[in-house]
Amino acid sequence: MTIRVLIADDQAAVRSALRLVLDTTPGLRVVAEAADGAEAIQQARSRRPDVAVVDIRMPRLDGIAVIRTLTAPDAAHVPAVIALTTFDLDEYLFEALRVGATGFLLKDNNPQLLVDAVRAAARGQGLIDPQVTGRLVRRFARLSPQPAGSDLARLTAREREVLLQVARGLSNGEIARALWIEEGTVKTHVARVLAKLGLRTRVHAVIYAHEHGLTLSVDP
Incomplete structure (x- = not known):
């Protein structure tokens, strides 16, 4: 196609x-x-x-x-x-x-x-280009008011881990290797994270993570 x-x-x-x-x-x-x-x-x-x-x-x-x-x-x-x-x-x-x-x-x-x-x-x-993810989203997140509430509590511990890796700009394969799980499992977790947080794409997941003050291991 x-x-x-x-x-x-x-x-x-x-x-x-x-x-x-x-x-x-x-x-x-x-x-x-x-x-x-x-x-x-x-x-x-x-x-x-x-x-x-x-x-x-x-x-x-x-x-x-x-x-x-x-x-x-x-x-x-x-x-x-x-x-x-x-x-x-x-x-x-x-x-x-x-x-x-x-x-x-x-x-x-x-x-x-x-x-x-x-x-x-x-x-x-x-x-998102992994080389600029951290500094770019942090820069623009400062322009946006902090959200009044958070749906992070709806995530399981593993889903939160996956969200952190997505926020670093990692692909599903890279996340699978980092967390020692199957790539198909990562895909499932990502879909559940987006659904629970009401987000449309991985890009919005990155912004969400930065907006909500999650501790990210991202190079400046």
């Missing part, structure tokens, strides 16, 4: 670079491009991509508005959305994840990470 992708970025050079990576990868195909937020919404509605790669900073409508619109509960077609950002400049990423982004990428990331992120998004999974 070919994964259909929409690229939304106001810089033509960036769109060309992303298209080159995606269109030359088996199983992926760019079906539309957009140079601003309004066009991104229009293209998403007409082309119905599986995944939309959306720059946070765009004219007419910014990426936050685009993501909120594309992932709205009443939308006729809801693609998975990957937020694209420049880490040192963009302080809207945390809100992008809140309003429905499945994952995020930094613009200077390895092209393979883009491919992995698109494939993960198409499977309904989020992707």
Whole structure:
């Protein structure tokens, strides 16, 4: 099955670079491009991509508005959305994840990470670069008020351990090796954690963990 992708970025050079990576990868195909937020919404509605790669900073409508619109509960077609950002400049990423982004990428990331992120998004999974997970989420978590309550008490001890490993950016395989359990068991625990906490993706689980002050072993 070919994964259909929409690229939304106001810089033509960036769109060309992303298209080159995606269109030359088996199983992926760019079906539309957009140079601003309004066009991104229009293209998403007409082309119905599986995944939309959306720059946070765009004219007419910014990426936050685009993501909120594309992932709205009443939308006729809801693609998975990957937020694209420049880490040192963009302080809207945390809100992008809140309003429905499945994952995020930094613009200077390895092209393979883009491919992995698109494939993960198409499977309904989020992707966070383990090298920046800790400092990035901590930075944006400070912009958000602390939650009034917590559903952490609903988690079993093992589910809490798995949540901590997810918050470090580890894959299911890596978590399985770290906790000496089967990868299929990890997948089950992750699904239960998301369900109990009312979260949609692993990305939101990372944010939740940081928001609720869990002690994480994450490199600064």
